[in-house]
Amino acid sequence: MRARFGLTALAALLAASLAATPAQAQNALVVSIWGGNWKDTVERIIGKAFTARTGIPVEYEVGGTIDRLAKARVAKGNPLVDLNFTTTHVARLYISDGLYDKLDMAKIPNAKEITREAVRSDYHVGSWAYVYTVVYRPDLVKEEITRWSDLWKPSLKGKIAMPDFDPSHIITIAALMEGGNEVNWQKGEAKLRQLKESVAAFYSTDAQSQDLMKTGQGPVQVMLSVNAYHLQEQGIAVKVVQPTDYPGIVGIDTMAVMAGSKKADAAHQFINLALSKEIQGELVKALRAGPVNPGAAVPANLKGQPGIFGTAAEWKERGYIMNDDARAKNLPGWREWFTANIVKK
Amino acid sequence: MKLLLPAAAVLAVFAAALGALFRWSVLEFVPGSLQTGGVTLANFRMVMAPQYLGAIRDTVVLSALTTVLTLLAAYPVAYALARTPSRRVRSLLLVLTLAPFFTGAIVRTYAWVLVLGNTVVTWPVPMLFTERGVLVGLVHFSMPTMILILAAALSHIDPAYERAAASLGARPGRVFLRVTLPLSLPGIVSGGLIVFAWTLSAFPTPEMLGGGKVKMIANVVRDLGLDSFNWPGAAAFALVALVLTLGMLTALGRLGARHAP
Numbered sequence: 001m002r003a004r005f006g007l008t009a010l011a012a013l014l015a016a017s018l019a020a021t022p023a024q025a026q027n028a029l030v031v032s033i034w035g036g037n038w039k040d041t042v043e044r045i046i047g048k049a050f051t052a053r054t055g056i057p058v059e060y061e062v063g064g065t066i067d068r069l070a071k072a073r074v075a076k077g078n079p080l081v082d083l084n085f086t087t088t089h090v091a092r093l094y095i096s097d098g099l100y101d102k103l104d105m106a107k108i109p110n111a112k113e114i115t116r117e118a119v120r121s122d123y124h125v126g127s128w129a130y131v132y133t134v135v136y137r138p139d140l141v142k143e144e145i146t147r148w149s150d151l152w153k154p155s156l157k158g159k160i161a162m163p164d165f166d167p168s169h170i171i172t173i174a175a176l177m178e179g180g181n182e183v184n185w186q187k188g189e190a191k192l193r194q195l196k197e198s199v200a201a202f203y204s205t206d207a208q209s210q211d212l213m214k215t216g217q218g219p220v221q222v223m224l225s226v227n228a229y230h231l232q233e234q235g236i237a238v239k240v241v242q243p244t245d246y247p248g249i250v251g252i253d254t255m256a257v258m259a260g261s262k263k264a265d266a267a268h269q270f271i272n273l274a275l276s277k278e279i280q281g282e283l284v285k286a287l288r289a290g291p292v293n294p295g296a297a298v299p300a301n302l303k304g305q306p307g308i309f310g311t312a313a314e315w316k317e318r319g320y321i322m323n324d325d326a327r328a329k330n331l332p333g334w335r336e337w338f339t340a341n342i343v344k345k
Numbered sequence: 346m347k348l349l350l351p352a353a354a355v356l357a358v359f360a361a362a363l364g365a366l367f368r369w370s371v372l373e374f375v376p377g378s379l380q381t382g383g384v385t386l387a388n389f390r391m392v393m394a395p396q397y398l399g400a401i402r403d404t405v406v407l408s409a410l411t412t413v414l415t416l417l418a419a420y421p422v423a424y425a426l427a428r429t430p431s432r433r434v435r436s437l438l439l440v441l442t443l444a445p446f447f448t449g450a451i452v453r454t455y456a457w458v459l460v461l462g463n464t465v466v467t468w469p470v471p472m473l474f475t476e477r478g479v480l481v482g483l484v485h486f487s488m489p490t491m492i493l494i495l496a497a498a499l500s501h502i503d504p505a506y507e508r509a510a511a512s513l514g515a516r517p518g519r520v521f522l523r524v525t526l527p528l529s530l531p532g533i534v535s536g537g538l539i540v541f542a543w544t545l546s547a548f549p550t551p552e553m554l555g556g557g558k559v560k561m562i563a564n565v566v567r568d569l570g571l572d573s574f575n576w577p578g579a580a581a582f583a584l585v586a587l588v589l590t591l592g593m594l595t596a597l598g599r600l601g602a603r604h605a606p
Contacts, residue, residue: 066571073379093574097379164557165572201474202557204572211455217462217473217556329377332573339568340396343557 028057029266032072032081032258035062037230037287042085045282046274053273056266065090072099072258079258083267088252091124092328100124100256107268110275110293117252117315118292120324124256127274128289131248131307131319132169134241135228140219147245148173151220152191157198161209161218164202167338168327169249170195170222172320176246182322182330189341196342213238224251225307229288242306242318250307250319252292284308369580381577388581397565401586404561405593407476407551408544411483412537415491418484419536423495424525428504442492450486454553457482461554474556482550487540494539498532499525534601538594545590562586 031047033039039062047058061068061081069090072079076099084094094100100123105111111125118126136145143155151160162170174188174195175181201218203209206227212218214236225248228240242248255274257267273279280296283289288302290309302308309315370389373382391397426438445453459465461472461481472478502525510520548563555561560568566586570579 064571066574069379092377093379096377161556165568200556204552204557204568208553211458212556215459215462215464217458217464325377332374332376332575332578335568335573336396339560340394343560344396344399 028059029083029263029270030059030061030081031083031085031270032061032063032068033085034064038085041283041286045286046270046279049279050270050273054266054269056263056269058270069093073097077260079260081258082261082263083270084256084258085127085253086256088120088124088126088254089322089324089327089331091120091254091256092324094256095121095123096328099259101259101261101264103257103271104264104268107265108272108275110272113277113295114275114292115294115309115312115315117250117321120252120254124254125271125275126252126292127255128280128283128287129250129252129292129307129309129319130225130289131250132163132222132224133228133243133248133306135213135221135223135225135238136241137213137216137219137237138239139237140216145220145239145241146243147241148243149177149245151198151222152194156220158200159218160195160198160220160222161201161203161212162199162222163204163209164335164338164343165204166331167334167342168322168331171334171338172249172322173246176320183326185330185334189337192338193341199342202343225305226287226289229305240306242304247318247320248306250315250321252321253289366580366584369577370584371581372577374575374577376575379574388577389585391578392582392585397582400560400565401562401589403476403559404545404586405589407480407483407559407561408541408547410480411487411544412541414480414484415487415540416495416533416537419488419491419495422488423492423499423532426492426496427499442489445485445489450549451553453486454482454550457485457554473554474558476555476559478554479551479559482554483544483547486547486550487544491536491540494536495529495532498529498535502528538597538601541597542590542594545586545593562590 029050031042033042039060043058043060047060051057061071063071065086068084068086072081072084072094076097079099084100086094091100102122103125108125111119114125118129120126134145134148134151141156141159143153145151150156168182171185171188171192172182174191175185176188178187178191180187201212203212203218206224209218209221209223210227210231213221213223213231225240228238231238255271257264257271261267275293277291277293277295277297280291280293281298284291284296284298284302288305288308290307291298294311298308298310303310304314306318309319371384371386373385373387375382422438422442426435426442429435429438457478458473461468461478463473470477472481506524506528507520510524511517515523545561546563547561548567551559551561551564555564562582566579566583569575569582
């Protein structure tokens with residue numbers, strides 16, 4: 001008898017919880033984003049302010065760039081999330097597959113304040129920016145590094161680490177050095193080949209990059225500025241170089257509304273709030289990434305640092321923005337060439 | 346017949362996954378888009394390029410070396426485990442053998458990053474981010490399983506055979522080579538096949554200890570699928586690798602069966 005009562009109670013509890021879940025999800029705005037610090041920061045700074053202003057709760061779906069893309073593809077037309085954060089060139093893949101809705105700029109008045117470079121398309125706008133630049137540990141590398149071209153110095157042989165999951169940064173820099181760019185990148189092929197012997201390791205994830213720096217296995221890196229600042233916070237003395245010969249390669253993370261979202265209005269409100277100068281100022285402090293709203297307050301210790309662009313002139317002079325389409329289309333070919341010519345022994 | 350239904354259901358899921366893999370492998374990859382084109386064999390032509398075939402060759406070589414070295418390193422431990430009369434020694438060996446199982450592949454491999462780098466030990470030749478380093482990690486990863494399989498095989502050998510050989514004048518080395526080793530061949534074959542097969546699909550060890558310079562099959566599939574967004578290419582490469590792996594394992598299985606006592 002007791003067992004039957006227990007089972008009945010358990011079934012009732014299960015039914016109640018199942019009934020509650022969709023109701024909660026129905027009210028909430030669902031945001032897709034990377035896990036860890038990215039999700040925590042967006043939740044703390046944008047999500048809470050959004051809920052306080054609108055009364056709409058926010059739920060988060062976290063995952064890697066491609067996991068989330070794959071899920072979005074499977075749920076095409078009836079998306080499981082309403083708003084998506086991803087890197088600008090990956091957003092091109094969403095757009096090409098019809099996974100994003102066009103943004104209604106009338107519902108995002110703060111978009112008028114943001115820098116021109118952050119409006120990536122009719123479908124997606126930047127949320128923050130950073131650069132891939134040269135980062136090194138002065139305790140392990142005695143000479144000062146000030147330029148991209150220093151990477152080619154024989155003294156740095158066997159000390160450099162760089163990403164192999166996306167070699168577009170170093171490919172573009174080599175092309176720029178040889179008078180080309182990301183479109184006619186082949187101009188930099190010979191220059192890149194000269195770098196082959198200098199590379200100690202290639203990394204596939206941000207975590208690997210930071211581990212290589214911490215352990216000293218890759219004390220000079222082509223590295224994401226945000227990760228470098230994160231290492232500094234952890235007490236690892238790394239120097240983030242503001243290269244004097246060619247600018248850092250800009251990365252822009254973006255926001256977009258999923259096609260078919262039933263919370264499109266709320267998603268637009270979320271984006272609008274994220275672009276406000278107040279929220280942008282908070283994001284700069286938390287992520288140490290560059291604001292897309294030049295009106296955002298940048299702490300004195302971050303002003304002028306690599307990846308932190310305060311003015312339109314800084315965006316232009318200290319960052320090189322690749323063409324999103326060219327990058328998305330060339331990436332597979334770049335990876336293939338890079339693996340065959342630089343990574344391979 | 347009804348008893349076979351659960352197995353058929355499970356196998357149907359596997360077959361569906363393989364079918365999806367095959368379907369993706371023959372769809373045209375469109376760079377910069379998630380859309381695929383029509384049916385094509387171009388993905389298979391692409392993965393026949395030297396860099397991809399090189400990854401398959403490296404995988405097979407590393408797997409074979411891992412199998413041999415694991416066998417050589419594991420056999421003495423397994424022998425001691427099976428033959429020691431001391432329960433305390435056996436327990437100690439068992440704990441030491443099983444301990445790596447409980448630390449997880451990532452933790453173990455990360456520890457090797459520290460050991461193989463020059464932060465803890467200064468190595469005469471570079472170890473980290475080389476095939477040598479990956480080999481060390483793979484052998485360490487495979488040893489517990491090999492030890493347990495070999496120990497089970499050795500414990501099934503009746504010590505009376507060894508005693509009989511010794512009583513007829515055979516020295517310990519000869520007893521081992523002519524009696525123990527041949528009788529433990531089934532364990533060697535099954536342990537070798539298991540280690541070889543799972544090393545073929547190794548991922549975290551080459552990923553972390555190879556520093557991007559040592560790529561095995563699983564790493565290349567990941568690179569193609571997740572970094573290049575080339576899902577058709579990843580599927581084609583996975584399929585080619587799968588066929589080659591099955592072929593090799595079948596051949597090795599038959600070879601092992603032919604030489605089993």
